[in-house]
Amino acid sequence: MSTSTLQQTKVVTQRFDTADGATLDGYRKTGGYEALKKALSMTPDQIIDIVKTSGLRGRGGAGFPTGTKWSFIPKDIRPSYLVCNADEGEPGTFKDRELMERDPHQLIEGMAIGAYSIGSNEMYIFCRGEFAYAARQLERAAAEAYEAGILGKNIMGSGYDLDLIIHRGAGAYICGEETALLEAIEGRRGQPRLRPPFPATHGLFAKPTVVNNVETFACVPHIVTNGADWFKGFGTEKSPGTKMFCLSGDVERPGNYEVPFGTPARDLIEGFAGGVKGGKKLKAFTPGGASSTQFFGPDKLDTNMDWESVMAAGSLLGTGAIIVFAEDVCMIRAALRYTRFYAHESCGKCTPCREGTYWMVNTLERFENGGGRPEDLKIMDDVAGNIIGRSFCALGDFSIAPVTSTIKLFASEYKDHIEKGGCPFDR
């Protein structure tokens, strides 16, 4: 397969190729803020209807229908807030960062439409702390938008007031969990909140709040401009639209590629990303970031990348981060790297996630260092079973995937580690 036959379907990334797409002028030249103008002439309910009809689903990992989420906001409780989750911390995921760096106005426009449709006058972007450049781009774009009357009092002469606050995180993966994110904005320790009540009624400052991902908001202006049917023209019935997939790991051309949902994984890995690095064989890949519940082997290369197909194949689409492992990668070491990440990022609030990830890291380290025992596989499986479904939030639930996936797919590598008294890939 050659790249010449493959074309990206650029919707949210369409301005990435323009030189001045990140500036207000460049954005406006390409139709920017026309959608907001149109939205402000509609009723909030009309917009929510369009978004609902478009079938737009959240791009942060869970795929919840966006229009439905917006419709949960009670109309009689004010103030309400709109929050953008830009704490993109999922390993292998780097789409939101590029969206913010290269087209910040698109995000602001999408958020403004969302805010208007839920009747909020105050929006927040919670930007991952490490994304210094993205945050600066957002701040610059916000300043331009204020200057141009797109934010602030009486935006675009509509009589509607809208403010934007850019809040930079302090470097915690858990703040990507929406209630921990809200805690952090409120100035507290980023730890997830008890639910119910849900953010739709008791969110930021205990007021109704919508939290959506960057890519989700980026889709919104295009849906408002072109209509729900246009949007549904891409992708599958249950996964309409396009999706940015983040290709990384052992591939020739890592990067973000925007394609319609349903594009086979093989097209993304072997086509857009140019195949496994150095012509090596593929050993495994994650269909949706570290938090895919199951890694895929080469047999899953023909899986269509949409919510339903990936789920049917036994995993989750997640954020659409495809990390590719070549044949010479030690999967135990890979699992250890992932699990260390979870152990490091576990917020510590609940016992299973805090202690379970710690336990798994120590065990995997032992395998790498030659101390693995046959019974450790069963113990790790038990540990994983005691984390999933018993943790406070999804971080714990997802933290077991690298361990359970590798035990399932690469049991022989564990055996090798035990027999050879350490990591055979080091020899």
Place this chain on the structure above:
Amino acid sequence: MTAEQAPVNVTIDGVDVAVPAGTLIIRAAETIGKYIPRFCDHPLLDPLGACRQCLVEVEGQRKPLTACTTPVAEGMVVKTEFASDLARDGQKGVLEFLLINHPLDCPMCDKGGECPLQDQALAYGPGGSRYIDPKRRFTKPVPISPLVKLDRERCVLCARCTRFSDQIAGDPFIELFERGALEQVAIFEDEPYESIFSGNVIQICPVGALTSSTFRFRARPFDMTSADSTCNRCASGCRITAQMRRGELVRLLAKDDGDVNDEWMCDKGRFAYQYAQRPERVVEPLVRKNGEFVAVSWAEAIEVVAGRITAAREAGKTSAVLAGQQLLDEDAYALSRFARTVLATNDVDARRAIGGEDEDGVLAAIPKTITATNQDIDSAKLVVTIGVDLHEESPIVFLRVRKAARKGIAVREIGARRSAGRVQGSTWTRCRPGAEAALLAGVARALESRGNSGLDPFTRAAMQGVEATAEAQELAAALQGVHGSVVVLAGEQLAAVPGALGLAWNITAAVGGTFGWIPRKAGARGAAWAGLHPSLLPGGRSVDNDDDRAAFGEVWGIDPPSKRGRDARAILQDASGLGVLLLAGVDPATDFQDRELGARGIDDAPFVVALDLFLTESSRRADVVLPAAAVYERGGTLQNWEGRPQPVRMAVPPAGLGQSDFEIVAQIAIEAGVQFPETVEALRKEMKALKVTPAAARPVAVGKIENAASGGLVLATRRPLIDDGTMMLGADALAQTAAPLFVEIHPDDARGLSNGDDVFVRTASGEARGPVRLTDEVARGVVFVPGHAGFTGRSGETAMVERAES
């Protein structure tokens, strides 16, 4: 409370139970005796769901749920660990996790024997661990305050301590830090954890992570005996459990009593108990012979005292009783009866400062009136405090008010200085010391103009010629707005301002509110009931009133004297004419407002008998010192600020030959040939016979109110909770938490002074030196200096503040 909601029907382990809507599964299970294990859950803290130990199966749910965060729903079918593999496996898995990093050092851990983690591991844990890798290690123990030590390795991160500090006490600076397995309880490097409630975090810690610096390694729970009792360190009246090892008191714990102290107590109550076990205790009767104290038998001492009393009586000399305010109800009553029947005098007083005629009126009224209770605070719409800093003077009432405020009840503080205790949404009406009566008279005037028709003639007379200030108008609006749902809590300092206590009492009645008197000392209300007062007899009866006096003939066999007695000041001023001066649990040379007068009076009195624990400034001047038993060394009753009688139980035998005040005076009476109850049962029978049924408040006489000094700086002072009193003896760790002397003034009064400047404060009766703090939490024109560490100034005095030359 919202409208009556229908109960919710649930099934737990096959048992049908109906509970109020919103009840958590863990609580619902408790109602049928099913204990679901838990570490982070605490019924008085907001649900957290962190430890995950309480997993249960709920029919229809794929995953096990935490019983501590899940409210019941109609028709819910719950299976606990007793009936569900899912729940049991879930709990087992969590327990295994909690133990992998736990040091398992139970044999040397203070919590061993009373540790929920140990109990849970014993009941459900495996015999060994599957975890073989290195455990998380931390430096330990880390002192987080002089009283509390932290062992992070034992911590299960349940956040009870941090939630207690945040939700209950409102004290910041103990927090969770770091993430993952490194998450830990800690304090900030530059912000000390300062809390007068810190001991509670030790008590609610479900493991041995937080331990007490005074109890560490002292005893095993199973080696101790326990006695439930009541704390006597303030008028809150916390129910406590005293614990002894080999006859020595080693620990005090707060006892669970939702009506009084929930399950909290303050650090003073918890940590200041060593005094009774000090070698300085007086352990045998002492009689002065040739100028020196000589230890004698009880028989000899009683004979000496009774002889002097008889001689004085025969010589027609008046004797007098000065009593303390930390006595048990029985002792206070016995002393009052002793004065009236044995000494035949009304020269009896338990006050350290003498107020105006309105104070007499309120003290007389309290035993006969329905006064405020903790439950009134819970259900009020507005709580007003005046002349009292609850945080320092009655800390558990403070927690009660804070809890009410968290539920949305309005709280208003009237005073010269904002309380250090933080109450959510409370408002502060500034009032210079001495101006309280004028402010309240203004409130009365504003109430009248708002159409309040409940004002009594005394108050109407007092408000003549008084203008209602803006503050008074605002207060009146607030009071009138919640007519009938207000609780007014007044402290003893209010009595120092003529008219203020009486006006507070009368105005409370006029707005349909309930009045609560918050004295500083545990026995003050009992002393008022007992009539340790020159014009009062037990039950608020008056010595002036023939009918009142007649009630005693039957019970005592002797009528009390009808002549109004002299107050403590007059007794001390004219002590040389006394026959016998009996001091009971009181140290006028230290505690009386005019301490020089206290010392002089004792020196002047021809014969002084002191019932005391120690040789104090006063008792060392006495002629006979009789060893009294400390509160943990005897049984009895102690009525708290509400008038709630609470049992005090003997926890340890009296030191040496000590006896209760009642036992001592009973023996003197009998030796002097006067009939007196010989057993505590007989004494209580009398007290019961003299009981009065409380009725609605009646107005008290107010008298003339005075205009407060205007212009210049006025001193506000108050003894802090953690002070340098006698009963702090031996409580060295607690003493380290005492605030050093400081001087607070409003920034507008700074006149060139900056924060931290070393200053002198001088008033007519005291002087202090300390660093100045500029803060808008004192009213303009006010200097605040805490009343301890040798500072003897009095509120309302004109104060001079000047830079100290180094």
